[in-house]
Structure formats: structure tokens, C-alpha cells
Amino acid sequence: MKHKPQNLTLSLTLCGVAISAVAAAASTFGPSVLAQNQDPPKKAAPVQTKSDLAAADVFSKVSAKLNSVDSLSCEIYQTVVLSGQRFHAAGRYVHATGNRMRLEYRIAPIRALKASDAEHLALDGKEEENPEDSVTGSLQQVCDGSVLWSLWVNGDQKELTRRNIREIVDAVGELPNYSAAQSLQALGVGGLQTLVAQMQAGMEFGTVMEQQSGDKRYLVLSGRWSAQARKDYFGLTDDPAAALPEYIPDYVRIYFDADVLLPRRVEYLKKHPNPEQKQIRPAVVLDFRRIAVNSAIPEDTFQFKHPDGDPIPEVDLTAQVIESIQQIAASDDPSATETPELTTEQ
Secondary structure: OOOOHHHHHHOOHHHHHHHHHHHHHHHHOOOOOOOOOOOOOOHOOOOOOOOOOOOOHHHHHHHHHHHOOOOOEEEEEEEEEEOEEEEEEEEEEEEOOOOOOEEEEEOOEEEEEEOOOOHOOOOOOOOOOHHHHHHHHEEEEEEOEEEEEEEEEEOOOEEEEEEEEHHHHHHHHHOOOOOHHHHHHHHOOOOOHHHHHHHHHHHEOEEEEEEEEOOEEEEEEEEEEOOOHHHHHHHOOOOOOOOOOOOOOOEEEEHHHHHOOOEEEEEEEEEOOOOOOOOOEEEEEEEEEEEEEEEOOOOHOOOOOOOOOOOOEEEHHHHHHHHHHHHHHHOOOOHOOOOOOOOOOO
């Protein structure tokens, strides 16, 4: 089993929580949740001008920048808006050469949408922290280049898994239809590079626009799933008008800082369920703030520390991942080599 929709979203570690939150909310509130979706109060549409750059040019420049840095760190703020309810998570992401990374999320309780939320969702708005006493869950992923640890906490429930990166890379290194780079990307170790590369590969982007917000200038790219992605990931026909599942966004809008050529915001957008309503509603907003490149990162940042208290049962998924990759690489379907099946614990 390949579960293409899950493969697509879960392989993008940075946005996996967001899409999972959408899916969870849809199952919690029922199939009509997006039909009842309410947007926060809107501000006037920002002024945008057409850029001289094409989307491929922007992705090329951003990829070159990301591939050139030795380390990158940033704060992450993530908001999901559904049916007048708001889901919010805040955290930090650190990535360094040698496939080392650390991702931490603190998840706040679901609450009703407020008028003041529009200020936080604005591109130049002030970020919103989650008070420690209000956090109901957390996600921590740490990789030292050899082992990827994942710790998920939801109330009293805790789940701890490990994947041996070196064993996985060695095991799939000789497969004709799969590369070591693909296995690292599928595990989420590729970080922002993987996020950008997979959005470029799976979506079709239109005219690049420029937008000024405060003292920052942004390159804005808007896109939708390609026909191949719709078929491979979601099992849909080539008809671009065919509806996607309610918890899968229809479009994406990416804001790149034009000066430093790094992603500042990713917005996942959903069409109104009534085709007569020509509206696009935000489903997920993912912000990257205070990005720092090539700064000194303490080595213990990439060392996983078991939490205090009662020991948490540890599940080793290495063999499962290797077997899944081998099955996919052996498939006659070339599209099956995109990403291996992963568990939903991410």
C-alpha cells in the first residue's frame, strides 16, 4: 500500500502537522466542516506588481541559496482555520550539513476564531506565542545525521519512534529506481530544501508577483497541483476541475523574501465548496520568521534527549521503512518512486 496523499504531506516534515491538523479537523467536525468555514476579518487586498522573474527562476535562486548554507534556523508559526475554529502551533526549526536537523512544535488548544486573529495572520502581523500553560501537545523530531527520533505528545499519550538513517541509505543505495537523496527527502531530513523542491515538482505556478509589506519586498508565487500530481498523489482524473478531498488544499501561495531569497510564508488555500462562490479561503498559514543562516549551532542541538519521567516505549521503524522503499522501487509504476509509505505519527 502506498497511500499517496499521506506520502505527499507527511514527507514534508515542516508542513505535515498543518495538513494533518486539517485532516483531523475534517474527521472531527464532519464532512461539511469546510462548507461552514469562516474567514477572519479581511484587510484590503495588498498591491502587487508583475515581476520580471519566472517561477522557475525564483525556485532556482531559492534552491541555490538553501543548498549553499551550512546551517539554517528559524521560528515557525502555523495556523489552521476551519469552521470558525482556530488551530495554532509554534516552534523552532534548525538544519545543518550532514543531514542534521531539529524540529519542535508546541500545539495550542482549539478555540473559536477572534477578530484579533486577523492581525496575527497578516503578513506583517505580530507572531503569536503559545503560553506554556496552554500547550496541549507537542512534536519533536531530532536527527544527528545517523538516527531520526520522533516524539509525539498529545495530553497523556506519548509515542516515540526512531529510524536509522544510515541503515536506510545503505539498504536502498543499490536500488535501480531509488536514490539515497529520495530516501532522505521522504524521511523529512531534507528540510526546507525538500519543502521547496516538492512544491515546485508537484505544482504549476503562474505569473510571479512582487509585493511590498512594511520594509520587506516579497516575490509571490501562486500555484495549483499539476495533473500528474493529482493523478499520482490523489488518484484523481486528469480533469483539473475534479474536486479534491475536503482536507487537501486546492492551491498554494508562497512568499519569498526578495532580498535574502528564502521562504517567508506558505499559505495553503481551499476553494469554496459552492462553485458559485468564487472565493479562495485560507486553510493553513505557515510562517518562517527570524531566519538565520550560517550561525553557530551548539552541537547538542542535534542530540535527542529522552524525556524525564516514566520511560516511553520506543518503536524502531527502520526495517519497515526499508521494506516499504524496496517495494516501491520494485514497482513497475514509475510514479511510485516518489516517496515511501510512512506512518502517520509525524
